[in-house]
Every structure is written in C-alpha cells, then in structure tokens.
Amino acid sequence: MKLKTTSLLIAGTLFGAAMLPAQANNEAMADLLKVLRDKGTISAEDYNMLKNAAAADQEKTEAAQAEVKKQVEEATANMPVIETDGKLVIADREGNWEFQPIGRVMWDAIDTDEDDSGAEDFHGTELRRARLGFEGSIYDWGYKFEADFATGGNSGSDSEVSIKDAFISYGNKFNDLAYDVKLGQSHIAYGLNTKISSKYMTFMDRPWFADSTVSPARESGAVFSLAEKDYRWLVSAGLTNGEIEGGSTDSNGSTFSARASFVPYMQDKNHLIQVGLGYLTKGGGDDFRFRQRLVSHKDATRHLDTSTFEIDGADAYTVDAMGVFGSFHAMAEYNDFTAERTAGSDVDITGYAVEAGYFLTGESLKWKKGFTSGISPNSSAGAWQIAARFETLEIDDSANSDEADKWTVGLNYYPTKNTRLMLNYDKVTDLKVDGSSVNYEPSALKFRAQAYW
Structure with missing residues (x-):
C-alpha cells in the first residue's frame, strides 16, 4: 500500500519536531506547517487542525513541567544547601547554620x-x-576543631596528635564594624x-x-x-x-x-x-x-x-x-x-x-x-x-x-x-x-x- 506524499510529510514533520526540546518543538512544527501550507502540500483546513493540536500539546507540556517543578520545590524546601566549589559546606537555606569538614x-x-x-x-x-577537623556556625555562634595527625605535628614534639584550633566564637556586626x-x-x-x-x-x-x-x-x-x-x-x-x-x-x-x-x-x-x-x-x-x-x-x-x-x-x-x-x-x-x-x-x-x-x-x-x-x-x-x-x-x-x-x-x-x-x-x-x-x-x-x- 502506497502512502500519500502529504501523509509522509506530516509524519516526518511530527517526528522531527518530537526530537527537539518542548519550546523548540512547537516553534519548529509551526514553521514547517506554514511551509507545507504555503506550498499547497496541505490544505488550510489541515494546517489549522495540526496547529491547534500542537498548541494543545504545548499547553499540556508546560502544565506538566510546572507541576513537576512545584513538586520538586516542595520536596526540597527543607533540605540543606550544599556548596562544592573547592570545599564541602552544608548549610540551611535561611543561613542560620552551616557545617564544613576541613583538612590538609x-x-x-x-x-x-x-x-x-x-x-x-x-x-x-x-x-x-x-x-582533619570541622568548623561551622549556628546563628551568631561559631566553632572550629582541627587536629594534626602527622607525627609531631608542627611543633616537632613526640606526640602523634596535636591540637591546633579548638574554640567556640561569637561574632556580629555593629553599624560598619x-x-x-x-x-x-x-x-x-x-x-x-x-x-x-x-x-x-x-x-x-x-x-x-x-x-x-x-x-x-x-x-x-x-x-x-x-x-x-x-x-x-x-x-x-x-x-x-x-x-x-x-x-x-x-x-x-x-x-x-x-x-x-x-x-x-x-x-x-x-x-x-x-x-x-x-x-x-x-x-x-x-x-x-x-x-x-x-x-x-x-x-x-x-x-x-x-x-x-x-x-x-x-x-x-x-x-x-x-x-x-x-x-x-x-x-x-x-x-x-x-x-x-x-x-x-x-x-x-x-x-x-x-x-x-x-x-x-x-x-x-x-x-x-x-x-x-x-x-x-x-x-x-x-x-x-x-x-x-x-x-x-x-x-x-x-x-x-x-x-x-x-x-x-x-x-x-x-x-x-x-x-x-x-x-x-x-x-x-x-x-x-x-x-x-x-x-x-x-x-x-x-x-x-x-x-x-
């Protein structure tokens, strides 16, 4: 059974557009349908039918994407923020606390x-x-602990572990200070x-x-x-x-x-x-x-x-x-x-x-x-x-x-x-x-x- 040229063109148009991202998909389909209509390959009635179908698909896609985005935002709303640019810092989204493992x-x-x-x-x-150690903050309070496991540490003593930083701190700002x-x-x-x-x-x-x-x-x-x-x-x-x-x-x-x-x-x-x-x-x-x-x-x-x-x-x-x-x-x-x-x-x-x-x-x-x-x-x-x-x-x-x-x-x-x-x-x-x-x-x-x- 032979397929009509029009059917092949429409099928090819739909398949090619389907391989593109959602927004580019609909834009590409609209352009191709216009070309087919202007060349007389498809009728104005077929053009309007396909155009309306593409628009409906776009609305469904955008609605689905919005729903997924909403669900992701709701699911991660209470999850901490993780920074990995040369270090690992875990913090809450409001900036009230953070924790960072440190070492050298x-x-x-x-x-x-x-x-x-x-x-x-x-x-x-x-x-x-x-x-090895860690540091962090809770509101205006900070803390840090770091120990050296190299034999003798920096001081050259006989101890195999030496304490470097081990403190609790409080800091804030007052005007420009x-x-x-x-x-x-x-x-x-x-x-x-x-x-x-x-x-x-x-x-x-x-x-x-x-x-x-x-x-x-x-x-x-x-x-x-x-x-x-x-x-x-x-x-x-x-x-x-x-x-x-x-x-x-x-x-x-x-x-x-x-x-x-x-x-x-x-x-x-x-x-x-x-x-x-x-x-x-x-x-x-x-x-x-x-x-x-x-x-x-x-x-x-x-x-x-x-x-x-x-x-x-x-x-x-x-x-x-x-x-x-x-x-x-x-x-x-x-x-x-x-x-x-x-x-x-x-x-x-x-x-x-x-x-x-x-x-x-x-x-x-x-x-x-x-x-x-x-x-x-x-x-x-x-x-x-x-x-x-x-x-x-x-x-x-x-x-x-x-x-x-x-x-x-x-x-x-x-x-x-x-x-x-x-x-x-x-x-x-x-x-x-x-x-x-x-x-x-x-x-x-x-x-x-x-x-x-």
Missing part, C-alpha cells in the same frame, strides 16, 4: 647538606601536616607570618622567628577582635595561658597579646598596602627555650639554641608591612623578643624577613581580612609563581650568642585552587654559633605536594 595534607621530599658541620644530612620524605570573640585555643593576637596559614604561605617554612617561642602561634584563652567591615583596619587582643597539650595547659604565666593593622592605600584588593604592629608580654615562672632548625624541618641539629632557663617574664613587639600590586607582592616583618632571666642577664632575640613574589600567569596574591588567602588559577593550565626571601636572626646572650642569615628561593605551581606543588632552595650565607663564626653554610632542596579542603 602536605607531603615533603627533602635533601639537606650540612656542609661539614658535623651534623647528619637528611635525604628522605616527611608527612609534614595531616590535619565587625566584632568577634574566641574562647578556647586559637591564634593569639600577634604577628603576620605566624598567623598566615600554612596553606597559603609563599614558602614551605616560615621565617625563623615565626611560630616559635619568640612569636607564639596558638594558645588557649580568650581573643577579641574589632574591624571595619572591609577590614581596612583591624585591632585584636587576647589573654591566653599556653598551648593545649594532653587536653590542658600547664603554664605559670599568662600571655597578653595585641595587634593592629591598617591599610593606608587601597585601589582594590589586588592593589594595596597594609602595615601592622603587635605587642605581647608573658608572665614569669616558666622555663624558656628558643631553638630553631636552619634549612629544613628535618635538620638533625638546631644550630640556633638558647638552651633552657627560667624567666621572670618576657616582652616582645613586631612590625610588619605587606604590599600587593597585581601579580607582584612584597612582605616584611621585624620581631624583637626579650626574655628576662630569673638569674643572669636578659636574652634578646631579634629577627626579620623580607620576601617578594610574582605570578608569571597573571594571578594576584589574595588579601583577606588583613592576611593572605588562597588563589584561583586564571586558566585550567594552573598558575605559576616565583619568589625569594632573605631573613636574619640574632640571639644576643652573654653566655650563648648565635647569628644567622639565609636566602630562600621558590617556585610554586597551583594546578587548582586547592592544590599546590612547591620547590624551595634554602642557603645559609652567614652563621655564628656560640659567638664565633663557623666555616659551614648548610643548604637544602625541598619539594612539597599539598592539598586542602
């Missing part, structure tokens, strides 16, 4: 050269950081390099003075901060009592710390200058010791070492500056710490570090709330950064004086916003131990692969 992994490969100092070289790998108070263990109000997260540091290791006994990082107590809403200025202060170890602190003297920063120039967040200063004072009755490795976290010997002594107290201050000018950034910090011996003369430990970096692929160092944060590559090929730093530290002690200078150069590659590969070369260029110059200059070549969430 940093794996290092290290090759040191003690340059005939007598200490043993290190050639191997280290799991520098392996942190933002205030916040943390209760528990958190960063104290002191120092720039000390407080910049290891996730965002330009180099694998901080300057010698940072995150040490002369520029403490985290302690347990209360820390209060007040800032302009865009953080062009920030002031903070804290009263703390040592770092939590084994679930508690054990310090006879408390630490009072204070820090202020302000931005005298800001074109935008990629073109600005910030200056800051900090002060801390510690009570007496505790043992004190400053000692530092020179070129890597795995150095067998700490050439810079005051040995242990009891203090009546200590005072310190720091001055810092940071500038971001597009792809270029510079940072400098000076730290002066004076420990008052219970018996004997005071010990003065001073140090400074100056660094500069440049993104070859056009990105900019991210400034956030007075410190630095992560960067997002401009393309799927990732971001490349080169950097250099010079630092010096001097221990002025009549019984044991040390002094050292060091250069560090680095190359960083960011495949994504949450991953980074780092290559550093450290070289000590001047070293005095126990008041005498030595003829060795340790160095190290270091590589890191890191990820955080």
Whole structure:
C-alpha cells in the first residue's frame, strides 16, 4: 500500500519536531506547517487542525513541567544547601547554620647538606601536616576543631596528635564594624607570618622567628577582635595561658597579646598596602627555650639554641608591612623578643624577613581580612609563581650568642585552587654559633605536594 506524499510529510514533520526540546518543538512544527501550507502540500483546513493540536500539546507540556517543578520545590524546601566549589559546606537555606569538614595534607621530599658541620644530612620524605577537623556556625555562634595527625605535628614534639584550633566564637556586626570573640585555643593576637596559614604561605617554612617561642602561634584563652567591615583596619587582643597539650595547659604565666593593622592605600584588593604592629608580654615562672632548625624541618641539629632557663617574664613587639600590586607582592616583618632571666642577664632575640613574589600567569596574591588567602588559577593550565626571601636572626646572650642569615628561593605551581606543588632552595650565607663564626653554610632542596579542603 502506497502512502500519500502529504501523509509522509506530516509524519516526518511530527517526528522531527518530537526530537527537539518542548519550546523548540512547537516553534519548529509551526514553521514547517506554514511551509507545507504555503506550498499547497496541505490544505488550510489541515494546517489549522495540526496547529491547534500542537498548541494543545504545548499547553499540556508546560502544565506538566510546572507541576513537576512545584513538586520538586516542595520536596526540597527543607533540605540543606550544599556548596562544592573547592570545599564541602552544608548549610540551611535561611543561613542560620552551616557545617564544613576541613583538612590538609602536605607531603615533603627533602635533601639537606650540612656542609661539614658535623651534623647528619637528611635525604628522605616527611608527612609534614595531616590535619582533619570541622568548623561551622549556628546563628551568631561559631566553632572550629582541627587536629594534626602527622607525627609531631608542627611543633616537632613526640606526640602523634596535636591540637591546633579548638574554640567556640561569637561574632556580629555593629553599624560598619565587625566584632568577634574566641574562647578556647586559637591564634593569639600577634604577628603576620605566624598567623598566615600554612596553606597559603609563599614558602614551605616560615621565617625563623615565626611560630616559635619568640612569636607564639596558638594558645588557649580568650581573643577579641574589632574591624571595619572591609577590614581596612583591624585591632585584636587576647589573654591566653599556653598551648593545649594532653587536653590542658600547664603554664605559670599568662600571655597578653595585641595587634593592629591598617591599610593606608587601597585601589582594590589586588592593589594595596597594609602595615601592622603587635605587642605581647608573658608572665614569669616558666622555663624558656628558643631553638630553631636552619634549612629544613628535618635538620638533625638546631644550630640556633638558647638552651633552657627560667624567666621572670618576657616582652616582645613586631612590625610588619605587606604590599600587593597585581601579580607582584612584597612582605616584611621585624620581631624583637626579650626574655628576662630569673638569674643572669636578659636574652634578646631579634629577627626579620623580607620576601617578594610574582605570578608569571597573571594571578594576584589574595588579601583577606588583613592576611593572605588562597588563589584561583586564571586558566585550567594552573598558575605559576616565583619568589625569594632573605631573613636574619640574632640571639644576643652573654653566655650563648648565635647569628644567622639565609636566602630562600621558590617556585610554586597551583594546578587548582586547592592544590599546590612547591620547590624551595634554602642557603645559609652567614652563621655564628656560640659567638664565633663557623666555616659551614648548610643548604637544602625541598619539594612539597599539598592539598586542602
């Protein structure tokens, strides 16, 4: 049986239109029917019949889609919102609460050269950081807990797990001001390099003075901060009592710390200058010791070492500056710490570090709330950064004086916003131990692969 040409054309028109999305479906059908009518292939009566049928189908389709959309909205109305852009954040739709698992992994490969100092070289790998935790908020209240499962954590202690952040906070806004108070263990109000997260540091290791006994990082107590809403200025202060170890602190003297920063120039967040200063004072009755490795976290010997002594107290201050000018950034910090011996003369430990970096692929160092944060590559090929730093530290002690200078150069590659590969070369260029110059200059070549969430 032969089919009429008209029937074939109509069937083909309906089949072709059915393969298109709903709206395009009806538009395509209407156009084809017009062509068939104008060419006389179908009659005006057939055209009107088919046109009306298509319109009815469209109304049914739109009604069905609207009903499905309504049912989906009703079913998900009380479900939380999940954000997955480089992190996993679960929050309610009204913004009253949120919860986020956090963590970081940093794996290092290290090759040191003690340059005939007598200490043993290190050639191997280290799991520098392996942190897991969570943070979140409930209305104006916040919380955070993070522990480091890498052996020794950051401090190099024998403990296999060290507590980093463990606090409850309350924060809100008053007119154009933002205030916040943390209760528990958190960063104290002191120092720039000390407080910049290891996730965002330009180099694998901080300057010698940072995150040490002369520029403490985290302690347990209360820390209060007040800032302009865009953080062009920030002031903070804290009263703390040592770092939590084994679930508690054990310090006879408390630490009072204070820090202020302000931005005298800001074109935008990629073109600005910030200056800051900090002060801390510690009570007496505790043992004190400053000692530092020179070129890597795995150095067998700490050439810079005051040995242990009891203090009546200590005072310190720091001055810092940071500038971001597009792809270029510079940072400098000076730290002066004076420990008052219970018996004997005071010990003065001073140090400074100056660094500069440049993104070859056009990105900019991210400034956030007075410190630095992560960067997002401009393309799927990732971001490349080169950097250099010079630092010096001097221990002025009549019984044991040390002094050292060091250069560090680095190359960083960011495949994504949450991953980074780092290559550093450290070289000590001047070293005095126990008041005498030595003829060795340790160095190290270091590589890191890191990820955080």
